[in-house]
């Protein structure tokens with residue numbers, strides 16, 4: 536396994552749509568292993584292919600309940616709406632308020648090509664929306680209602 540460099544906002548690669556994964560092979564497994572290591576090193580909750588320069592529909596999420604790998608994911612149901620604070624490993628130190636579904640149901644494939652369905656609420660639902668957006672070249676800042684000011688960020692740290 537190896538750490539991969541995280542592509543930062545400003546690189547056009549983050550604005551491009553990814554192609555589906557077609558081969559569930561060792562190369563994919565190596566990519567997923569590297570992405571997992573990179574995610575844990577970064578302290579984030581999710582990481583998508585384009586953020587490590589790979590234009591395939593792959594992302595990973597761990598909101599504290601274990602790592603889930605999503606290949607070719609799609610949302611089949613979204614319920615509720617709320618405003619939440621969001622950030623991105625490609626925009627370090629920046630946070631804004633976005634509107635996201637409260638509950639999301641998605642289908643995807645695992646690293647061996649088995650399809651699965653997963654339901655998530657709150658942070659997990661938000662993370663799925665955020666990471667799946669990356670696969671379509673959409674960054675959270677394009678959806679942001681309002682960016683948090685440095686004062687608000689400092690206040691958040693105290694809580």
Ligand code: NI
Nearest residue numbers: 622623624625
């Ligand atoms: Ni992101």
